[in-house]
Amino acid sequence: MENNNLLELDNLYVSYGGIQAVKGISLTVPKGEIVTLIGANGAGKSTILRAISGLVKAESGKIFYKGEDITGKNTTSIVEKGITLVPEGRHVFPDLTVLENLKIGAYLRKDNLQEDINWIYKLFPRLQERSWQMAGTLSGGEQQMLAVGRALMSKPELIMMDEPSLGLAPIIVNDIMEIIKTINKEGVTILLVEQNANLALKIAHTGYVCETGNITLKGTGMELLSDESVKAAYLGKARRK
Amino acid sequence: MTLSTLLQHSLTGISLGGAYALIAIGYTMVYGILRMINFAHGDIFMMAGYFMIFSMAVVPWWVSILLVCVLTIILGVTVERAAYKPIRSAPRMSIMISAIGVSYLLQNLATYLFTALPRAYPEIPILKKIFHIGSISSSLVTFVTPVLTVLLAMGLMFLINHTKIGMAMRAVSKDMETAQLMGIKINNTISTTFVIGSFLAAIGSILYFTDRMSVTPFSGTLPGLKCFIAAVLGGIGSIPGAVVGGFIIGICETLLVAFGYSTYSDAFTFILLIIILLCRPTGLFGEKMIDKV
Numbered sequence: 199m200e201n202n203n204l205l206e207l208d209n210l211y212v213s214y215g216g217i218q219a220v221k222g223i224s225l226t227v228p229k230g231e232i233v234t235l236i237g238a239n240g241a242g243k244s245t246i247l248r249a250i251s252g253l254v255k256a257e258s259g260k261i262f263y264k265g266e267d268i269t270g271k272n273t274t275s276i277v278e279k280g281i282t283l284v285p286e287g288r289h290v291f292p293d294l295t296v297l298e299n300l301k302i303g304a305y306l307r308k309d310n311l312q313e314d315i316n317w318i319y320k321l322f323p324r325l326q327e328r329s330w331q332m333a334g335t336l337s338g339g340e341q342q343m344l345a346v347g348r349a350l351m352s353k354p355e356l357i358m359m360d361e362p363s364l365g366l367a368p369i370i371v372n373d374i375m376e377i378i379k380t381i382n383k384e385g386v387t388i389l390l391v392e393q394n395a396n397l398a399l400k401i402a403h404t405g406y407v408c409e410t411g412n413i414t415l416k417g418t419g420m421e422l423l424s425d426e427s428v429k430a431a432y433l434g435k436a437r438r439k
Numbered sequence: 440m441t442l443s444t445l446l447q448h449s450l451t452g453i454s455l456g457g458a459y460a461l462i463a464i465g466y467t468m469v470y471g472i473l474r475m476i477n478f479a480h481g482d483i484f485m486m487a488g489y490f491m492i493f494s495m496a497v498v499p500w501w502v503s504i505l506l507v508c509v510l511t512i513i514l515g516v517t518v519e520r521a522a523y524k525p526i527r528s529a530p531r532m533s534i535m536i537s538a539i540g541v542s543y544l545l546q547n548l549a550t551y552l553f554t555a556l557p558r559a560y561p562e563i564p565i566l567k568k569i570f571h572i573g574s575i576s577s578s579l580v581t582f583v584t585p586v587l588t589v590l591l592a593m594g595l596m597f598l599i600n601h602t603k604i605g606m607a608m609r610a611v612s613k614d615m616e617t618a619q620l621m622g623i624k625i626n627n628t629i630s631t632t633f634v635i636g637s638f639l640a641a642i643g644s645i646l647y648f649t650d651r652m653s654v655t656p657f658s659g660t661l662p663g664l665k666c667f668i669a670a671v672l673g674g675i676g677s678i679p680g681a682v683v684g685g686f687i688i689g690i691c692e693t694l695l696v697a698f699g700y701s702t703y704s705d706a707f708t709f710i711l712l713i714i715i716l717l718c719r720p721t722g723l724f725g726e727k728m729i730d731k732v
Contacts, residue, residue: 253619253620
């Protein structure tokens with residue numbers, strides 16, 4: 199089975215706290231692309247990412263990574279295989295320093311980290327300025343940068359981001375989107391979950407629309423941006439422009 | 440009371456405080472990582488006393504010390520794996536109740552196996568040697584305890600702040616799920632915490648019982664509670680706090696006895712707990728409760 203798909207979900211069902219949050223989702227993430235999953239609150243987007251990470255168990259269905267079945271594997275081995283999740287709400291470790299947060303992102307690596315730390319600092323100069331500060335004292339935008347930088351430290355092939363724009367000022371949201379594009383150009387595949395559909399679809403190669411646990415639409419970013427039903431549901435009324 | 444008797448009592452108090460501090464660290468570390476009070480800790484400390492009695496009967500003291508540390512660590516980790524790990528996702532209260540259950544289990548197991556009669560604690564010749572400093576004289580264990588406590592606490596602080604496993608422990612204690620996303624194996628990190636806590640309880644037990652000379656199945660109950668109070672006094676979750684709390688309680692208790700109020704020495708510790716909980720629930724060095732939105 200030789201194909202270009204880094205990640206494949208096949209008819210995935212996940213129950214979470216007694217509720218079936220994901221009801222038979224199939225999607226593919228081709229290598230080197232930015233794939234986005236948009237949808238309203240409670241549509242099951244985060245649960246999909248958590249299931250891929252091994253934080254919650256899939257009820258049925260399969261998850262393939264590079265053609266290998268990784269369903270039900272524990273989180274550590276998922277990270278080892280090269281998938282990281284930037285969790286919703288950033289979740290940096292507040293009383294570890296910025297540098298320690300980056301180092302802990304590389305927890306499973308045994309090689310020298312300095313080169314990659316320098317690379318992250320080049321990507322996010324603000325983090326270098328604050329490297330000895332406790333992560334809890336950073337602003338929301340800086341924390342998001344740190345969360346992304348921390349995820350990059352594990353040298354992932356696939357980064358999943360859960361609502362990176364949540365709670366950030368619009369100007370910072372634009373920065374974050376630029377950074378996502380930059381990281382993607384460096385060869386990292388990205389699965390982006392966003393409520394801010396407009397932004398996400400603009401940078402994504404492929405988009406999926408998720409509603410109450412099902413995929414209702416699939417298309418390229420541009421197709422979805424101009425789709426009438428997507429416009430009405432997620433992008434505000436078409437009349438706005 | 441002359442100055443030299445006061446010094447003599449203070450020295451005894453510091454020594455008792457050192458043993459308390461070592462045990463209090465175990466409470467505070469487990470709380471830091473699992474947010475639960477390990478009520479079985481005092482009984483693990485008691486079992487360490489029995490381990491010493493039985494190993495000294497067959498092997499020399501220095502082998503016994505090693506053996507006691509190893510056995511206590513095995514016991515501590517086994518308790519965690521058997522009684523706490525299976526209910527990790529349950530509400531914290533359930534784990535706490537499980538801990539109380541383990542505490543009674545160990546006490547009754549000890550009563551069943553070793554009877555409730557006090558057993559003589561073996562003498563470690565070196566620790567019992569009498570030393571004189573000026574007008575004060577005491578056995579070596581009294582001098583060794585506080586020094587050893589401070590050294591172990593410093594070593595532990597280094598481990599936690601400057602090593603990879605320490606960083607993992609700090610991460611797990613703050614945010615278990617995100618720590619998992621970093622590839623940290625939560626269960627190994629928690630076990631490490633129990634290894635350290637039990638090791639310190641073993642050392643504390645040797646120092647404590649060498650001065651007290653006998654062990655019963657209930658020897659762990661009161662010291663266990665007092666060390667828990669020491670941890671709360673210092674600010675539960677904080678290692679320097681546990682050390683300071685241990686010393687404060689050890690010294691105050693010994694001085695109360697010295698001034699003739701021995702009836703109240705235990706009551707004092709519990710009154711201290713009530714006062715701390717009323718006036719400064721986070722303890723002397725406790726983490727401040729700041730909710731950042």
